[in-house]
Amino acid sequence: MQANTAAQVQSSAGMRKAALLYNPDSGGSKQRERDLRASVEILRAGQVEAELVPTTSKEHAAEEAKRAIDAGCDTIFACGGDGTVHNLVQVLANTPVALGVFPIGTANALAHDLGWPFRIPAAAKAALNARPRRVAIGRVTCRGLQGVPTTCHFVVAAGIGVDAHLFYKLQSGVKQRLGMAAYYAKAWHMWFSYAMTRFRVEYMQTSTSSPKTVKVTELLAVRIRNFGGVLRELAPGASLDRDDVRLVFCHTASRLAYLSYVTAGLFRLAWPIPGIELSFAVKASCDYGADGTEGKVYVEADGELIGSLPAEISVVPDALTLLTPVR
Secondary structure, three states, rough: OHHHOOOOOOOOOOEEEEEEEEOOOOOOHHHHHHHHHHHHHHHHHHHEEEEOOOOOOHHHHHHHHHHHHOOOOEEEEEEEHHHHHHHHHHHOOOOOOOEEEEOOOOOOHHHHHHHHOOOOHHHHHHHHOOEEEEEEEEEEEEOOOOOOOOEEOOOOEEEHHHHHEEEEEHHHHHHHHOHHHHHHHHHHHHHHHHOOOOOOEEEEOOOOOEEEEEEEEEEEEEEEOOOOOOOOOOOOOOOOOOOOEEEEOOOOHHHHOOOOHHOOOOOOOOOOOOEEEEEEEOOOEEOOOOOOOOOOOEEEOOEEEEEEEEEEEEEEEEEEEEOOOOO
16 A cells, blocks of 8 residues: 555656567566565556567567557666666667666666665666656677678766677587586686787877877776675766766786785775776777787677777767666
């Protein structure tokens, strides 16, 4: 009775019609299904015309998102993790349709940063009082997995080098086949065996500044401040309120330096790590060096493997509406 009373007020987020997209076969349970259906009723009690839309793949999710937009939805909820968010951002970028997040994935970095509750009914209640927030998003263009140029947007982070190589070696199906413990064990082993291939980065801190060039073994372009969980701040200074990305350059091939940087993030320490540097940038062009670098360097966006070098990272201002809970 109390839950219904809390949702009787009309949505202050300006929502009139919303679609909740989820994959029932992705780590689903009967309880999660019940929670999602309860969230639909909470939104409807808040005078939002809401519908739960099951999807079977990222391609199907994109089709359903486009169908929802054509049907007049002003808000689409990604009911899943950062992969689900990433897929829907590709559709909602440069449209007025808002993206909401019901976090039921593994990492849920964007949900942590925005402050979404991690219980689905609570997230639905929060959505009724949430505020639309227009933000910039990242854009990365690279050589696609099929050898042709590809472009996608990202809202959390893009990575080139070590982390993307792990995504290449550990395709998503491995996680389901091995289980999370074996998945992380395999990733740990591969991280220690990675060759730390160097590549060149040319970046601009502002649209009018002179470009700077560095050689690195890893580049991260981060948009959010809080990744949640134990990691929290991976790139201090990053924020969705900015029209740039926070670049993390790893000049070093030292695995100890990598571990030290992650440890600093775990404990929110600010000590300088030799060989690791941070900068803001509006654009970064990445390519193999002219010194005969061997080995392919891969590119990921929001944890999704998208291709390899050469790559260009940029920022698209005022490109996405995020539904953000009131804290």
